[in-house]
Amino acid sequence: MSEQPKRHPNETAKTERLKDFTVDNDGQKLTTNTGLHVAEDEHSLKAGVRGPTLMEDFHFREKMTHFDHERIPERIVHARGAGAHGYFQAYEPLTELTEAGFLQDPSKQTPVFVRFSTVAGSRGSADTVRDVRGFAVKFYTEEGNFDLVGNNMPVFFIQDAMKFPDFIHAVKPEPHNEIPQAQSAHDTFWDFVVHNTETAHMVMWAMSDRSLPRSYAMMEGFGVHTFRLVNAEGKARFVKFHWKPLLGTHSLVWDEVQKLGGKDPDFNRRDLHDSIEAGRCPEWEFGIQVLEEEDEFKFGFDILDPTKLWPEELVPVRKIGKLTLNRNTDNYFAETEQIAFHPGHLVKGIDFSNDPLLQGRLFSYTDTQLSRLGGPNFNELPINRPMCPVHNNQRDGMHRMTINRGPAAYHKNGIAGGSPHPSADGYKHHQEKVEGHVTRERSDSFKDHYSQAALFWNSMSDVEKGHIVSAFSFELGHVKDKALRQAVVDMFANVSGELAAGIAANIGAASPAEADGAAGKSKSGASPALSMMNTVKTPKGRKVAVLVAGGFDGAATDALVRELRAAGIVPEFCSTRLGPIKSGSGADVEADHSFLTSDSVLFDAVLVAGGKASVEALAAEPKLADFLKEAFRHFKAIGFARTEDAERLLALAGIKAQAGDPGLLAGDGLGQPFIQAVAEHRHWTRQAQ
């Protein structure tokens, strides 16, 4: 009954191109790097069987040298990532807003590569840490590569790129002992926060459940900065870019996240890979918020300030196309590690704004590739090559692959007939009028640090607010300096008195005297779009652990599992051991997991199959109580095929459920109500217990 993952050989125009560089070894003879057939690959060349290795063993030296150098520097930020190929398709021509070719023709599929990442951790750190997630999209358009290098949160910690090295030094492990890994719960991060109050809004996001995505396919993406769309007439408008997941925006809970770090550090990466492999292709709608240039100063915030979002209720998000990820990489290093993003990789019809954070990023991304990828030719790596031809006078450098013909490598030239020549249809920067004195200052319009932090807080449900208070309390619980803890409480009193008092109570700090969110609350209002409670709810892509043991009710389980699959749920069988599990009647199943290799944190919900002998065997399994208890504590749906089993097993697990808990279901006709309960994601009414 268990579904075997199918290979989905989906190709995009880009992956077709990558085939020129792809090598399969099936049935091939082993060779050295120069193509010499190798006769023996286990023993180094020695003077006598017990003698020393000989210098002339070129095969050994080549093999070892390559191995010695097979690591490159990890990304200074966003080191841990997972990527996939796919395509983008526009819904309608966007000619009135932009010249960008990939936004003109709804029948055109533009190949993309997307890399998701955590920010602070090293390449080997766990996926499920409290952190911002990178959401970087490379569109391989016919007019060159366009990189939308965004995050899963719409704002950032700082306003000016000048402060980025300081901020990253503060959040990364502390330099004297390199502790802690992939966490902001330490003194230097919070010390930075209180001394740089522009962080307030983003810290609210980072302390919210947005930092704990259930799946990369269940998180929003944002371009963060204000960009420009420019049409063929040269008319420019300000724009913010959004990715809206079709599965909705959903998060894990903190206790689950911490356990997953040990049980499955690859949780998000595995989910992305397995979903694509099984043909459950993650999808996002591409959205834009557009602002006329004359409306630039219409709002109570500066649209160039990257610590501010444009509330969707004020500037609606227009959905303009869809992104689908449908193909995994063939080689992690060649594709996901070597891909090089850069916010300055633009196409015609898209331009920057003067956001000082964006402006600084335009320097950093090429610069960082020079040390990470070893020189200026990184755009020649197969994954980075554009789909369109490249012609210019740049030459040489480390690892140059292109063989440029002819004597002329300069512009203007006569001997090559002036080629390659600039063309009238080339990229033109928007002709914005700028004037001002040379200065190192921040605009006064950037100095309100709390209004939108308060807007975010005001927009949260009570459950989400509770999680934010707990997150601050956890983080500050790891801060050693008591004065610093107090300073954080005092700072966030500017956002909300309730928030500050909640944290203070948990960490033994004094509640601030003027705990009324003075700087924001009253004037900030709320934006319902910011609460994850208002997101799309669907059972699709949810993993359900179906607990079975010998003698389970085969026919009823088969019918239930079919119903779940029809709803897009992924059921997996967990049993007391691996191998075939015999049913009492009807079809047998193959266990996907034993209790040794599975835990409830790896699933979205739990379903206990019926059958007397099966339930007896499960009840005798020590892990069962943990399984149910954790699923319950993590607010997940739990279904029992038979009502009598529900009472018995819940009691065994020590679960005291409230009457009418919508996430606990049992008995005949379980299918559809259980599917609905899974779609709900979590059952927060248990929060009160």
Ligand code: HDE
């Ligand atoms: Fe990045 N960032 N960043 N960043 N960033 C990098 O580039 C940087 C910022 C983002 O999957 C680095 O190739 C500066 C905002 C993503 O390969 C580096 C500033 C946003 C990724 C760099 C920022 C991002 C990076 C490290 C402040 C959301 C991963 C490796 C001025 C809009 C891309 C690399 C991937 C990676 C610099 C702020 C997103 C060092 C200087 C804001 C998703 O160049």
